[in-house]
Amino acid sequence: MSVDVLTPTLTDNWDQPEAWKIANYVAQGGYQAARKAVGMDPDAIITLVKDSGLRGRGGAGFPTGVKWSFIPQTNPKPKYLVINCDESEPGTCKDMPMLMATPHTLVEGVIISSYAVRAHHAFIYVRGEVLHVIRRLQQAVADAYQAGYLGKGIFGTEYDLDIVVHAGAGAYICGEETALLDSLEGRRGQPRLRPPFPAVAGLYASPTVVNNAESIASVPAIVARGADWYKLMGTEKSAGSTIYSVSGHVKRPGQYEAPLGTTYRTLLDLAGGIRDGHQLKFFTPGGSSTPILTPDQLDVHLDYEGVAAAGSILGTKALQTFDETVSVVRTTLRWTEFYKHESCGKCTPCREGSWWLVQTLHNLEQGKGHEGDIEKILDLCDNVTMKSFCTLADGFVANITSSIKYFRDEFEAGYHTPAWELFPYEKSVYFPYERERIAVSEGADQ
Template sequence: MDVLTPILTDNWDAERAWTLASYESRGGYDALKKALSMSQDDVIAAVKDSGLRGRGGAGFPTGMKWSFIPQDNPNPKYLVVNADESEPGTCKDIPLMMASPHTLVEGVIISSYAIRANKAFIYVRGEVLHVVRRLQRAVQEAYLAGHLGTDIHGSGYDLDLVVHAGAGAYICGEETALLDSLEGRRGQPRLRPPFPAVAGLYASPTVINNVESIASVPSIIANGADWFASMGTEKSKGFGIFSLSGHVNRPGQYEAPLGITLRQLIELAGGMRNGNQLKFWTPGGSSTPLLNSEHLDVPLDFEAVGEAGSMLGTRALQIFDDTTCVVRAVLRWTEFYKHESCGKCTPCREGTWWLTQTLARLENGQGSEEDLDLLLDQCDNILGRAFCALGDGATSPITSSIKYFRADYLAHLEHGGCPFDPMASTVFAAEGASA
């Protein structure tokens, strides 16, 4: 099936792909030299015209976000790359930084030039020490080659780039919590407004973008906005890395135009494991509402997935077959959100705790059918009332799983526990179980 578009992943199989020599042998940093010959406004216009939307989950137009930076503000401008990838199922940025860190570094330099920033940061999750070290070496190589520092390639443009290791908090994936952490404070979301574009890092104008968003910029500058816009769908332009994990024969990273379907991706991944049937899946990580086998042919773009009742998010496709207990999976995710809640707001701090209590009771076959209504009521009290999107994300798998798999919850009550037998990898024929 000829639907893959290896661009960000094109050099991953090269020998020592992470080194400067390997990257430059394939045209690396040519886009930087081209960008430095353009005006900053022309670079922003190219990214705008390409239709690139944020690859970190929200899908906000990248070029538009850059244009929000008030150039009449006397404070320094900053670019911050959000590399704090830590949501269950999301696993595209870390492989990208490991395989080809210079793709990101080149994107950082071009993007910083466009918004007139002379200082940039890559905020990376501290637990992935191997990624931190690889990024640090790539930045060092870029300095030694003259791609970073003062008067880059005789352009008169100066840029310093810092690789900052966080302390391992999921909440720091929220952009304002990331800024607090970067400033040395406890990572907790900020009240907005003011927005980061006006008062972000050190109360100065700041652009915060995901790794893949920034890494996509060099290819846009090198090949043109029309080239990028020719891929994808009408409103969701370009390509993206789709991370398939779970019950497929060949899990991994599949780079393809937006609008590809899960059916096509599963075929590329060698089909479902052991010939089993698809039961449920996440289109954008564990914080997005679940979809089921009825959604195999939904185009994976921002609009179509939204119309299906979910979000494209980070394109973290977690695939679960019909041997999986949906209640247990949802409980595990909810335990994660309870643990990672920063505790700043009551709906999230208290709500996620109560969600795990109710879910654990149902998983053990205790309680009654009324507990499902209690769960939905708890979710309703969290959704839209939490300080940031963590609380909203915690409710998504619960409400969607009850919508599509209510019978599975009831089967736990009828069976007096989970009807799934992990030793035999089978599902008991409990009356009413949809599995």
């Protein structure tokens, strides 16, 4: 497969020496879009982003420019821009590499976006465990201040902007925008009841825009090259390019920036295909909180509409790839264990449902299940779906129900046979040096 399918925009300078340094970023045209933007009418920038068709890259896919337009400019309270960099879903790894490679792309996007919504304070919320990313962002922000791109009268105008890089405490739930806002305010991160929505009463009960890091980092290119250029990539309803994260049993795992609507067959070819001697069994199109897909869906267009039509969600475009050595029962259990651990506990269906689902799946993995367990699982999922404040519960239900849909026979085998007998776990391990460790730990479990 030719690399011509790739459309490096966000990733264009990842291969440049020390691309994260401000001098190198400026030498490649960095901050010219921000300089241009602060001379424009803010409403014109919002219209430009609307016309570009840019949609939120955090999972929901809501039109970015439309979201900005919800901010009530007649409200006398301060306006805030909050960037969600709390990337922590299993398999999702697009924002952190971007922030390590080229943090100034995000900083420039924050400047433009803040100016468009009339915000004078912006917050970049980063998952606390990724200390290396936090330090790189902090350095980038400090360098931007020193260059006069942040602070008072940026680019010689009357516009003032301050950016704070905030380290979270390592809670997956803070990826949900209202839980993130509570965390920023110093409270325990838990989803808020809506309405009111953040655009009306967000951070400090003031009008707030919350956007994903990739969404905001896409803005400088749109301002620099125009909406029509951006729409040349992608599909009619899902414009532009995006970063697909391909991981698992492929030869070249990594980040691939390609137009929205690219098929997984294409991305799989770019990633070198499945490891030698094996074949694709299933994959996630958007991370572990999205319904799994099978080889029958290799040619589904990976945009918001195409994946939805296939019965899944594009999500964060985290394409976790599994070959025939993998037990679906085990992957489903491991994912559900993660969501059980990360549930904030606020909602009873999520808190209790995840606990009971883990117990039942654990029995099936050990071959200790009972007739009717699958029906019990599906009934639990039905009682959890759409009954919580946020979509965390919907996410772990999605991968369970889809796994049973495609691989029910493996779950039924859990009535009498342990998963490790049907699918020896050491065969699934990609790196040979891990095989012995897995074999020892599984032997201890047994």
